Amino acid sequence: MATSNNIKKKKTKPAIISEDQITKKQSTLYAFISFAVVVVLWQLAVLFLPNFGNIFPGPYDVVALMIKIVKEPVGRLTLFAHLGWTLKRIFIGYIIGAVIGVITGLAMGTSKLANAIISPVFEILRPIPAIAWVPMAILWFGLGEASKYFIIGFSTFVICALNSIAGARATSEKLKGAARMLGASERQLFSKIILPSSVPQIFAGLQISLSASCSTILAAEMVRSEEGAGWLILRGMNTGNMTLVLVGLIVISVTGLILATVMRAIERKAISWSFRGK
Amino acid sequence: MKLSKMKKKNNKVKYILISIISFTVFLIIWYMVTDVFKLVKPISLPSPVKVLESFINKFTVKRPDGSTLQAHVLSSLRIVLTGYIAGSIVGVPLGIFMAWNRKADMFIRPVFDWFRSVPGMGWIPVMILIFGINIASKAAIVFAISFVAILINSYSGIKNTNPVHMWVAQTFGASNKQLLFRVAIPSALPHIFTGLRQGLNQAWASVVAAEMIGSNRGLGYMIQMNRENSRADLIIVGMLSIGLVGTILSFVLQKFEDKYVRGRH
Numbered sequence: 112m113a114t115s116n117n118i119k120k121k122k123t124k125p126a127i128i129s130e131d132q133i134t135k136k137q138s139t140l141y142a143f144i145s146f147a148v149v150v151v152l153w154q155l156a157v158l159f160l161p162n163f164g165n166i167f168p169g170p171y172d173v174v175a176l177m178i179k180i181v182k183e184p185v186g187r188l189t190l191f192a193h194l195g196w197t198l199k200r201i202f203i204g205y206i207i208g209a210v211i212g213v214i215t216g217l218a219m220g221t222s223k224l225a226n227a228i229i230s231p232v233f234e235i236l237r238p239i240p241a242i243a244w245v246p247m248a249i250l251w252f253g254l255g256e257a258s259k260y261f262i263i264g265f266s267t268f269v270i271c272a273l274n275s276i277a278g279a280r281a282t283s284e285k286l287k288g289a290a291r292m293l294g295a296s297e298r299q300l301f302s303k304i305i306l307p308s309s310v311p312q313i314f315a316g317l318q319i320s321l322s323a324s325c326s327t328i329l330a331a332e333m334v335r336s337e338e339g340a341g342w343l344i345l346r347g348m349n350t351g352n353m354t355l356v357l358v359g360l361i362v363i364s365v366t367g368l369i370l371a372t373v374m375r376a377i378e379r380k381a382i383s384w385s386f387r388g389k
Numbered sequence: 390m391k392l393s394k395m396k397k398k399n400n401k402v403k404y405i406l407i408s409i410i411s412f413t414v415f416l417i418i419w420y421m422v423t424d425v426f427k428l429v430k431p432i433s434l435p436s437p438v439k440v441l442e443s444f445i446n447k448f449t450v451k452r453p454d455g456s457t458l459q460a461h462v463l464s465s466l467r468i469v470l471t472g473y474i475a476g477s478i479v480g481v482p483l484g485i486f487m488a489w490n491r492k493a494d495m496f497i498r499p500v501f502d503w504f505r506s507v508p509g510m511g512w513i514p515v516m517i518l519i520f521g522i523n524i525a526s527k528a529a530i531v532f533a534i535s536f537v538a539i540l541i542n543s544y545s546g547i548k549n550t551n552p553v554h555m556w557v558a559q560t561f562g563a564s565n566k567q568l569l570f571r572v573a574i575p576s577a578l579p580h581i582f583t584g585l586r587q588g589l590n591q592a593w594a595s596v597v598a599a600e601m602i603g604s605n606r607g608l609g610y611m612i613q614m615n616r617e618n619s620r621a622d623l624i625i626v627g628m629l630s631i632g633l634v635g636t637i638l639s640f641v642l643q644k645f646e647d648k649y650v651r652g653r654h
Contacts, residue, residue, distance in 0.1 A: 137495075138495065141495040141496060141499065142498075142499035142502075143499075144496075145495075145496045145497070145499045145500050146499055146500065146503065149500050149503075166518070166519055167519070223400075223404055224404075224407065226404075227404040227405075227407035227408045227411065228407060228408070228411040229411075230408060231408050231409075231411055231412035231415070232411075232412065232415055235629070235632065236632070237632075238631075238632040238633075238635040238636045238639075239628050239629075239631055239632040239635075240593070240594030240597055240598075240631065240635070241594075242510070242594060242597055242598040242601065242609075243594075243597050243609070243612060243627070243628050243631050243632075244628070245601065245612075245616075246612045246613060246615065246616035246624045247621070247624055247625070247628065249616060250432070250433045250616065250619075250621055250624070251433055251434075325508045326508035326509045326510045326511070327510070328508075329508065329510035329511060329513075330510060330598060333601070333602070344511065344514050345514065347514060347518075348513075348514035348517055348518060348602075351518065353515070353518050356514045356515060356518060357515075359511075360507055360508075360511045360515070363508055363511065364506040364507050364508065364511075367506060367508060368506055
């Protein structure tokens with residue numbers, strides 16, 4: 112009863128300054144309810160609205176297809192094999208892009224000379240979205256796996272570089288000055304001051320670019336492929352099979368969420384001293 | 390003082406010079422590799438001279454993809470602005486409403502969290518299957534993608550209002566409406582603009598993607614067609630135009646922000 116009273120009282124106050132915050136239990140409950148409501152409404156719309164079901168299949172069909180393709184192959188492979196291909200592409204492209212991006216970003220953020228040398232070309236390449244690299248990637252790397260790694264790698268590279276630059280530049284001048292005064296060499300300055308203080312920002316970049324990879328993989332799999340979760344979606348689109356598109360989207364979204372959670376756990380372990388790690 | 394200022398200025402000039410030299414060296418290497426030593430086939434990397442020539446010619450020549458460069462740019466811009474403006478008109482108020490109203494927060498947010506975990510590019514097939522390959526489906530793609538980014542940022546902007554400011558306003562007897570319009574929204578404006586910028590960038594990338602999948606005009610279509618025709622020079626022209634237009638769009642938005650968001654730094 113106490114909670115319902117509270118809610119009544121809070122009606123007059125905006126949510127951001129009300130004293131009683133929504134508890135975890137409450138928010139899980141509401142999340143569950145609203146989720147259930149949407150699924151039920153969706154299914155009802157499919158059942159009772161003519162034509163709706165033809166354009167947009169219901170949750171039952173989607174789940175049924177998903178269970179079906181766990182066992183029966185679509186194209187050449189079953190669902191989990193497709194997912195495996197996608198993960199492999201994301202990981203290889205992501206790791207290459209992240210390593211180059213963080214190194215470039217740190218160099219540009221730390222040294223004015225490196226910045227002056229790299230930034231003209233970087234600034235030209237940066238605003239080009241990863242998808243626009245698809246035709247060039249095909250010309251350079253052919254239709255195989257390499258062009259997929261390149262596309263994922265490019266999008267990761269840009270995001271990681273930008274965040275590392277910002278991290279290195281945000282290093283407190285006072286700290287740098289103090290270290291210099293105490294006789295730190297330039298190398299020590301970098302490894303003891305600049306690098307640790309930019310780590311939270313670097314992790315932010317790693318996190319964002321990992322989520323972006325889950326979207327870019329669709330662009331990458333537009334390059335001729337016969338496997339992968341992105342391919343499932345494209346195949347669904349080309350054959351007019353919305354159910355398959357939705358299955359693919361759910362698979363990629365859930366994968367993205369899991370990857371983000373894993374990354375967050377790594378971050379919490381690696382930089383437990385920082386505000387982002389808390 | 391004066392001396393150190395002069396030194397700083399000299400340094401700045403020095404770095405700008407280095408940048409210019411570095412870029413020139415980049416172009417010279419590119420030229421050497423392609424035109425002088427012919428290390429790569431022009432089909433995979435044309436020379437910078439050829440790219441520049443194609444760029445200038447593309448303003449008047451319609452071949453081989455059916456439209457001039459400016460026609461492609463205008464077609465893409467029209468789609469992106471339609472979807473994006475619709476996305477911001479819906480996204481900003483809804484985000485503010487979700488953050489302001491407890492019930493909306495509790496019920497809409499979970500659904501929205503679900504909705505936003507869909508990768509941006511994923512909207513393309515969904516919209517194409519619903520609306521077919523036409524302008525409506527592309528505008529809907531842009532709408533969905535920009536809407537998500539804009540809503541999230543407006544929401545977190547309001548949520549991050551400094552409670553002290555709210556308490557002060559309340560102590561002075563501000564009504565709920567005043568709290569919202571005088572305190573919360575102005576202090577959330579920088580966040581809202583971040584959302585508008587992110588939304589615009591993503592919208593621009595998505596329209597290129599949508600045009601690559603199905604279209605008969607637009608920059609995305611241009612680079613896709615020229616791959617099929619093996620015209621690498623025109624692909625590079627298209628890519629550079631995509632980057633350039635994207636930069637101009639964010640620049641314009643930045644100008645707006647500088648003008649209308651007060652008290653930032």
